[in-house]
Amino acid sequence: MKTSISIADFYEKYQKQELNLIDVREVHEYQAGHAPGAKNLPLSTLEQDYKELKDDQEYYIICQGGARSASACSFLSAQGLKVTNVEGGMNHWPGQVGSAQ
Numbered sequence: 001m002k003t004s005i006s007i008a009d010f011y012e013k014y015q016k017q018e019l020n021l022i023d024v025r026e027v028h029e030y031q032a033g034h035a036p037g038a039k040n041l042p043l044s045t046l047e048q049d050y051k052e053l054k055d056d057q058e059y060y061i062i063c064q065g066g067a068r069s070a071s072a073c074s075f076l077s078a079q080g081l082k083v084t085n086v087e088g089g090m091n092h093w094p095g096q097v098g099s100a101q
Contacts (some may be wrong), residue, residue: 007088024072027043033097062086
């Protein structure tokens with residue numbers, strides 16, 4: 001089942017506990033700035049890379065604005081994974097961002 005959470009509600013939860021956050025943007029987008037602790041699994045390679053994910057975990061999926069993460073959630077949900085789409089994505093991220101060169 002696919003569910004969604006607003007960026008504001010997610011951020012509040014994110015600040016209180018460790019969550020499995022998957023950023024499905026492309027590598028260059030992720031490197032330019034991402035939520036600290038987010039793992040990058042680009043949507044373009046998700047069909048192969050999703051196998052790294054465990055079916056006993058819950059994952060929050062984020063992208064830039066919400067469209068790619070919604071698509072990723074549909075795919076991952078169909079694979080039997082527990083996923084939640086973070087609506088609004090990094091466009092509305094209220095906190096610090098990490099970067100990697």
